[in-house]
Amino acid sequence: MTTARAPRVAVVVFPGSNCDEDAAIAARTILDADVKMVRYDERALGDPDLVILPGGFSYGDYLRSGAMARFSPVMESVAAFAAKGGAVLGICNGFQILCEAGLLPGAMLRNAGLRFVCRDVWLRVESKRTPFTLAINRGDVLRMPVAHGDGNWTADPPVFAEMKTRDQIVFRYVSADGAQGGAANPNGSLDDVAGICNVEGNVVGLMPHPERAADPLLGGTDGARLFKSFATTRLAMQER
Amino acid sequence: MTVLVKVMLKSGVLDPQGKAIADALHRLSYTSVSDVRAGKLFRIEVDTADPRHAVEVGTQMAAKLLANPVIEDFEIALETASAAGGSR
Numbered sequence: 001m002t003t004a005r006a007p008r009v010a011v012v013v014f015p016g017s018n019c020d021e022d023a024a025i026a027a028r029t030i031l032d033a034d035v036k037m038v039r040y041d042e043r044a045l046g047d048p049d050l051v052i053l054p055g056g057f058s059y060g061d062y063l064r065s066g067a068m069a070r071f072s073p074v075m076e077s078v079a080a081f082a083a084k085g086g087a088v089l090g091i092c093n094g095f096q097i098l099c100e101a102g103l104l105p106g107a108m109l110r111n112a113g114l115r116f117v118c119r120d121v122w123l124r125v126e127s128k129r130t131p132f133t134l135a136i137n138r139g140d141v142l143r144m145p146v147a148h149g150d151g152n153w154t155a156d157p158p159v160f161a162e163m164k165t166r167d168q169i170v171f172r173y174v175s176a177d178g179a180q181g182g183a184a185n186p187n188g189s190l191d192d193v194a195g196i197c198n199v200e201g202n203v204v205g206l207m208p209h210p211e212r213a214a215d216p217l218l219g220g221t222d223g224a225r226l227f228k229s230f231a232t233t234r235l236a237m238q239e240r
Numbered sequence: 241m242t243v244l245v246k247v248m249l250k251s252g253v254l255d256p257q258g259k260a261i262a263d264a265l266h267r268l269s270y271t272s273v274s275d276v277r278a279g280k281l282f283r284i285e286v287d288t289a290d291p292r293h294a295v296e297v298g299t300q301m302a303a304k305l306l307a308n309p310v311i312e313d314f315e316i317a318l319e320t321a322s323a324a325g326g327s328r
Contacts, residue, residue: 063307071305100308107310110256154253154311
């Protein structure tokens with residue numbers, strides 16, 4: 001084991017973000033990270049190892065969820081960081097922002113049932129090619145909460161077909177025993193997609209909240225596995 | 241001039257709101273309703289007297305912010321009363 005420096009994590013705070021502190025706590029407790037909260041109107045991310053776009057309701061979700069946040073000054077820095085291969089994790093509203101910004105494919109529609117859904121879901125890990133799933137087995141089922149009204153992810157059929165061939169589907173909604181179908185999908189997303197990555201695999205977005213299932217006190221620790229996987233990936237990269 | 245930007249979900253994209261509205265209309269006995277699509281209308285005042293410029297600006301704003309090209313289409317129009325009124 002190398003004595004690596006603590007990872008630096010930038011948590012972006014938009015007007016209306018409300019899971020930024022939860023993400024920061026998860027990064028501190030699980031990654032032992034040096035966390036910098038970066039305001040939407042700042043440009044300096046602080047040379048991070050990981051950027052988290054947290055959940056919430058940036059700009060009140062006016063127009064479309066994430067539509068205004070993508071034009072925040074900080075997003076230029078996030079896009080540049082992602083283009084250099086930096087690890088970016090978008091959670092819930094963060095996922096919506098990444099789609100609106102074009103850093104991830106597809107777009108969000110209103111939940112198929114038109115209701116805001118706030119409950120635990122089960123996710124099947126579909127790809128190990130991201131830093132957040134590299135240390136998790138494909139097919140593993142994780143439990144964590146969702147809380148959103150616009151999580152019905154969709155994409156044009158040719159785009160989606162291309163994504164599948166490039167292994168860009170990272171998480172799918174399943175039942176507790178890992179099967180697709182039935183009431184497992186809380187929002188009607190295309191092919192039960194819960195989380196995706198970009199072509200390179202360094203930018204990941206998911207609707208469920210791993211940071212809200214990252215401590216036994218919160219009722220579950222499956223979400224912590226994404227952060228632990230990131231830590232493992234980072235150490236492996238450093239030792240290379 | 242007043243630019244109207246109409247944003248609608250693309251024809252192939254499922255519209256949960258439109259479907260719920262159609263269901264509600266059926267419950268109100270409007271049985272002849274076969275489909276509803278819900279969209280957005282933006283009424284934007286632009287400081288120009290040039291209709292072409294107003295349409296051009298409206299088109300740019302729609303493409304950049306008001307519509308998401310992955311799921312939505314948009315149409316641009318000028319509000320006729322304001323256009324007839326001239327300077328605005």
